[in-house]
Amino acid sequence: MAPGCRAPEGPPECWRRTAFNNNVGVAYECLSASGRKKKTGLDGRTYSELLKRICRDGEAPEEVVAPLLRKIQCRDHEAVPLAVFRAGMLTCFVLLEFVARAGALYRLLEDPGLAVADRHVGQAVLDTLEGALQASDDTAPARYLEAGSRLGPDSLALAMDRALVARRPSAPMTREEFLEKAAALFIAKVKPVG
Template sequence: MAAYEKRRVAAGSGRAEQAGGALGSEAEFLLRAGVTAMVREALLKVLEARPEEPVSFLADYFERLVLGSPGAAGDAAAEPPGPPQRLARALWYVGLAHHSHRTAFDSNTGAAYEVLGGGGRRRAAGVDGRLYSELLRRICQRGEAPAEAAAALLRRVRCRDHEAVPFDVFRYGVLTCFVLLEFAAKADALFAVLDGGSGAADASVCQAVLRALEEALGSGHFTQPRRYLEAGSRLGPDGLALAMDRALQERKLSSSMSREEFLKKATALFVAKVKPVE
């Protein structure tokens, strides 16, 4: 009986050692293959971006990671992805986190800058004005900002095609485009209050609100694009109500203003405050 117990204990100990060895070899394999670091990086991206659908976010993240890996290019692995692929990846990076999450946004913008600046056999590393301007154009297409406002903004923050774009300028341009989209969305919500769902609002009331918004934005140029939103928020419910009440008291026969016209005028106020890239 005692001999049987010894054999059973020895067998159990052997199985435990085998299991421990297997676990150790599995962990070593994951470490050598880079899977551990890859998963850790993916989880950090989820925590930074805090997406509404984390599973879809991870699926998209790994898909782009595979498409952008050297092995996916076969014999052409020595060459980085072409401009369209790099632009798509950069656009994905800058859209991961809202600009109010400053640390995550800056990190993702830095990743986008590195993606666009990847050098190849025939070109030096660095982001040129052509790729930078195209990225900004694609960002502006993602929201409801009027095309005229987006074009005017791009003229203020763009660089020449052949110019090397420093990271500070790159970050400023990307951030300003996202702030324009948010400013346009807030202006759209403001017009929804004015028109009451009819699709058109009294022109005199709209002009009064636009004047109040312009006063809230103040004079001069802000070096930090986020301050445009902060300045616009100074209008507040009381200031808005006062401007509307004054317009209603003073108005005579007035025409109406459409949503498109209101958005054009509101975003033009924003663009006028953007500090041009020199």
């Protein structure tokens, strides 16, 4: 750290949240001011294009992000308030992180020689993920702990072990299918705009 500089107070999570909120506010002001003298605010077309670009640049598959974009986009002529803009940006970034982690999880399940995963094991992991997301519906801190414990290595290993024991012949699960199903679990929790 440079001489005379101090580390920000509070936990790193607060710094990131504050930085994100500041950056979103600046972006909103810049995009809102682009060539308009009569109306203030951001129009739905610009907002929707920005959401698409964030998702495209995040390298998430189109078929994974399309359902989210349909839920959170605004009509071209609609005015987009800062709160909606912020929520949309945050939702896109969280989805991209969620998809990246789901992709990493799939790589752990994947048979390297076949480039696919066992369908029963993949579905067991998705079911565990769904249970964790349902456990996090409540805002009580204990519910977040419960959700985290459901995604712990022990819970996932147990679910995968059960799936392997009960294995029946079936078609394999592709990466694309796994990501689409995982993203659908996340997107189901997103409230639509409007």
